[in-house]
Amino acid sequence: MAVQTRAIKRRIKSVKNTRKITKAMELVAASKMRKAVNFVLASRPYSKLAWSTILSIGTRVDTSLHPLLARHDEVKRVLLILITSDRGLAGGFNTNILRKTREEIRSFGEDVELQTICIGKRGADAMKRLKLPVMASFVEITNNTKFEEVLPIGRLVIDEFTKGSFDKVLVAYTDFVSAITQKPLIMQLLPLQREVAEVDKVEEVAAGFSLRSSTELTFEPSPNAVLDSMLPRLVETMVYQAVLESAASEHSSRMMAMRSASDAAGDMIDDLTFTFNQARQAGITQEIAEISSGKAALEN
Numbered sequence: 001m002a003v004q005t006r007a008i009k010r011r012i013k014s015v016k017n018t019r020k021i022t023k024a025m026e027l028v029a030a031s032k033m034r035k036a037v038n039f040v041l042a043s044r045p046y047s048k049l050a051w052s053t054i055l056s057i058g059t060r061v062d063t064s065l066h067p068l069l070a071r072h073d074e075v076k077r078v079l080l081i082l083i084t085s086d087r088g089l090a091g092g093f094n095t096n097i098l099r100k101t102r103e104e105i106r107s108f109g110e111d112v113e114l115q116t117i118c119i120g121k122r123g124a125d126a127m128k129r130l131k132l133p134v135m136a137s138f139v140e141i142t143n144n145t146k147f148e149e150v151l152p153i154g155r156l157v158i159d160e161f162t163k164g165s166f167d168k169v170l171v172a173y174t175d176f177v178s179a180i181t182q183k184p185l186i187m188q189l190l191p192l193q194r195e196v197a198e199v200d201k202v203e204e205v206a207a208g209f210s211l212r213s214s215t216e217l218t219f220e221p222s223p224n225a226v227l228d229s230m231l232p233r234l235v236e237t238m239v240y241q242a243v244l245e246s247a248a249s250e251h252s253s254r255m256m257a258m259r260s261a262s263d264a265a266g267d268m269i270d271d272l273t274f275t276f277n278q279a280r281q282a283g284i285t286q287e288i289a290e291i292s293s294g295k296a297a298l299e300n
Contacts, residue, residue: 004279005276005279005280005283008272008275008276008279009276011272012269012272012273012276015265015268015269015272016265016269018261018265019261019262019265019266019269022258022261022262022265023258023262025089025254025258026255026258026259026262029251029252029254029255029258030251030255032143032144032251033179033248033251033252033255035144036244036247036248036250036251037176037248037252039145039244039247039248040176040241040244040245040247040248043240043241043244044241046237047237047238047240047241050233050234050237051234051238054192054230054231054234066224066227066228066231067161067162068158068161068162068190068191068192068227068231068232068235069191069192069227069231070191071191072167072168072191074167075112075167075168076111076112076113076167077112077113077114077115077165077166077167077168078108078112078113078114078115078166078167078168078169078170079114079115079116079117079135079157079160079161079165079166079168079169079170080101080104080105080114080115080116080117080169080170080171080172081116081117081119081153081157081169081170081171081172081173081189081239081242082097082101082116082117082118082119082120082123082126082127082172083097083119083120083123083142083171083172083173083174083242083243083246084097084098084118084119084120084121084122084123084126084246085120085121085122085142085246085250086120086121086122086139086140086142086143087121087122088122089254089257089258090250090253090254090257091253091254091256091257091260092253093174093182093249093250093253093254094122094123094126096174096182096184097123097172097173097174097184097246098122098123098126099184100172100184100185100186101123101126101172101186102130104170104172104186105130105132114132114133115133115134115135115166116132116133116134116135117134117135117136117137117138117153117156117157118134118136118137118138119138119141119142119153119243119246120138120139120141120142120246121137121139124137124139135156135160136153136156138153141243142243142246142247142250143247145240145243145244145247147236147240150236150239150240150243151236153239154232154235154236154239154240155232155236157169157189157190157235157239158232158235158236161190161191166190168188168190168191169188169189169190170186170187170188170189171186171187171189171238171239171242172184172185172186173185173187173242173243173245173246174245174246174249174250175245175249176245176246176248176249176252178252179252179255179256180252180256182249182252182253187238187242189235189238189239190235192231192234
């Protein structure tokens with residue numbers, strides 16, 4: 001019986017140490033989440049307004065004016081930007097976006113050639129397991145993301161699409177809704193089309209700003225110059241916003257996962273403590289019974 005109580009004691013100590021680790025990881029994730037959410041909320045109105053503006057312009061100008069607006073009748077080559085985390089212990093964050101990505105890949109069919117750009121080690125590993133070509137892989141970007149770190153990705157995408165290497169560019173990321181809700185999404189980045197706004201419900205958020213169908217647009221100095229300046233910046237901004245959304249979702253998911261682990265460890269400690277008390281009480285009862293039996297034997 002003494003051996004059993006010692007084993008339970010060691011188990012309780014081990015679980016308590018684990019709870020300390022998960023609690024510390026929860027606090028770290030909560031701190032990172034607050035910073036990431038502040039970045040997301042600060043940049044979201046600008047990115048949505050920019051996206052809505054360009055999409056509205058794209059419905060009123062000749063799409064042949066700029067290659068980023070050019071639509072392809074047949075999609076043969078697709079570039080997928082996949083945003084995941086570099087580390088695990090984030091609940092279903094990586095699992096959900098990877099499942100969504102695999103479903104999208106299966107919908108392409110065998111005739112479509114797919115290339116991927118992976119932001120995050122988990123996504124790159126998943127693409128390698130699926131034996132899909134990875135054009136480029138970026139790590140340590142989703143933690144305290146800076147716009148300068150995302151610029152090379154946006155420029156790479158723009159250059160490849162402009163050269164005609166791909167007919168469509170998609171971004172797979174996790175949209176931050178709240179600390180307990182994150183939604184995996186796949187958004188068409190290029191070519192820029194009105195349908196994207198309708199599917200993803202992109203809103204025009206500036207007060208009093210609206211581009212109605214009857215609005216006449218005047219470009220200065222010329223449509224080509226304006227689009228050459230605006231469209232690349234928009235693509236870079238949208239990639240940056242997708243990374244920010246994923247970063248906030250990652251830290252939120254990790255915080256909730258570590259909170260659940262801490263709660264589960266607490267429940268396990270309670271159960272083990274109850275079992276330990278039962279075992280100890282059983283040992284005491286057995287010792288009393290042995291003493292009573294010995295005394296009775298001596299009296300006889």
